[in-house]
Amino acid sequence: MKPSCHQLAADIVELRKLQAELNAWSVDDSDFYQVEKIYQEIENRLLKVREQISISPEQAEMILGQDYLGPKAIQETFGFVPENIPPIPFAKARIERAKELGQFLVLRVNQTPDGELLNMKTIAALVPRQDASGQTLFANLYLRQDEAYYAEAPTLGWALATKELVPGSISKNYLEQTEALIDYLKTKIFVNQPLPEKYQKAIEEFESQKSTIRELAVSFDLSRKQQTKATEMLESLAIVQLVRHSPIEALYDILVYYKHNNVRLLEHVASLTRRRAPRGEMVGVGRFDAEYGMNVIHTGPGWSLTSINDGAVYSETR
Numbered sequence: 001m002k003p004s005c006h007q008l009a010a011d012i013v014e015l016r017k018l019q020a021e022l023n024a025w026s027v028d029d030s031d032f033y034q035v036e037k038i039y040q041e042i043e044n045r046l047l048k049v050r051e052q053i054s055i056s057p058e059q060a061e062m063i064l065g066q067d068y069l070g071p072k073a074i075q076e077t078f079g080f081v082p083e084n085i086p087p088i089p090f091a092k093a094r095i096e097r098a099k100e101l102g103q104f105l106v107l108r109v110n111q112t113p114d115g116e117l118l119n120m121k122t123i124a125a126l127v128p129r130q131d132a133s134g135q136t137l138f139a140n141l142y143l144r145q146d147e148a149y150y151a152e153a154p155t156l157g158w159a160l161a162t163k164e165l166v167p168g169s170i171s172k173n174y175l176e177q178t179e180a181l182i183d184y185l186k187t188k189i190f191v192n193q194p195l196p197e198k199y200q201k202a203i204e205e206f207e208s209q210k211s212t213i214r215e216l217a218v219s220f221d222l223s224r225k226q227q228t229k230a231t232e233m234l235e236s237l238a239i240v241q242l243v244r245h246s247p248i249e250a251l252y253d254i255l256v257y258y259k260h261n262n263v264r265l266l267e268h269v270a271s272l273t274r275r276r277a278p279r280g281e282m283v284g285v286g287r288f289d290a291e292y293g294m295n296v297i298h299t300g301p302g303w304s305l306t307s308i309n310d311g312a313v314y315s316e317t318r
Contacts, residue, residue: 055092060105063095066261067104067163069253073260074109078118078126082109088158089318098160101188106161106253108154108317117153120248127255129293136293137255149247149275149283157318161245161253163265165311174234174272174282174301175214177312178206181243184314202238209233217301228280230301235276244274245315250285251294253315264288270297271313284310 061068074082085107090098098105111117112126129138168180182203186195195203216230234240245253250273254265270286277283281298288294299310 055088055090055095057088059092060088060090060095063092063099064105067099067102069104069106069256069260071107073256074107077256077259078109078112078123080113082107083113084156086157090158090160094160097189101162102164103160103162103314104253104257106159106256108157108159108249108252110153110156117151118248118252119153120150120251122153123251123255135290137258139287139293139295147278149277152246152248152275154246154249154252155317159245159249159253159315159317161315162313163257164313165266165269165271166314169311170269171309172311173217174231174299175210175217177272178234178237178240178243181312181314182206182239185243189316199239199242202242206237206239209237213301227300231276231280231282234282234301235274240274243314243316245271245313245317247273247275247283247285247296249273249315249317250313251296254286254288254294258288264290266313268309270295270310272299272310286310 057068057070061070071082071085074080088095088105090105095105109118112122116122124138127137130136166177166180166184168183169177172180185199190196190199194200213230213233216226216233250271257263257265265288266286267288270284272282272284275283277298279298281300284297284299286295287297297310
């Protein structure tokens with residue numbers, strides 16, 4: 001959850017009062033008990049402020065259990081210990097809500113210790129195509145080497161993501177999936193509280209362009225130019241960038257979760273990402289079954305995908 005600015009301000013005011021009270025004391029033997037009380041109150045207030053802004057890795061792991069994918073999970077997956085790990089930017093209340101919603105917290109690393117970008121090419125080189133039991137991890141990564149997203153690395157930081165497709169996004173076209181993600185944001189994450197301004201503005205932008213995009217998307221089969229225009233507009237939407245993962249982030253998350261928990265996310269379905277392919281389709285990642293491994297797919301913006309039940313994962317990166 002987003003920390004309340006009013007609550008933070010109130011706590012900071014109280015801290016300043018306590019500090020002023022502490023500074024006013026002329027300490028002698030009779031003052032120690034009162035000074036100790038003030039110090040303890042300051043510590044309690046500081047802890048309260050910290051919990052509204054961030055959380056320690058130990059606390060996050062205690063709350064999330066196997067759904068905490070930190071440095072250990074990265075080492076298990078890629079064989080190296082990540083360096084320069086940023087603090088977790090989510091408040092304790094947000095992590096507790098993630099637990100309730102079945103989300104996982106993942107540390108996304110953007111490069112190896114040698115400075116090599118951790119893109120699809122690097123991951124395919126670091127991680128064998130099949131695991132020790134002979135199960136396939138990757139299906140068609142080598143076919144995507146000429147596409148721009150193949151060279152992208154994750155953004156360094158922490159992310160919260162759903163383990164399954166968001167309800168309401170399954171078997172829907174890209175525009176309808178985005179509407180489902182917005183509904184998830186409003187009714188599940190920021191339930192009974194106002195949306196942060198960045199989300200409000202992003203949703204307003206989406207609503208202002210929705211009709212135009214829909215007209216272009218549903219007629220994509222008549223014109224490749226219309227399809228490309230529709231996906232260009234979709235890709236540039238702020239809400240798409242805020243609540244969907246990129247292809248490399250999707251692949252990274254699925255792989256790290258599997259290596260850490262021996263559980264295949266999106267085993268029979270794919271999640272459409274925030275990137276588009278060179279021919280104008282949107283890029284999806286998933287269908288991570290044991291026989292063929294993870295797939296990278298392309299789909300038009302107007303397709304409803306009723307036969308394969310694909311949809312959208314919610315992904316929040318900071």
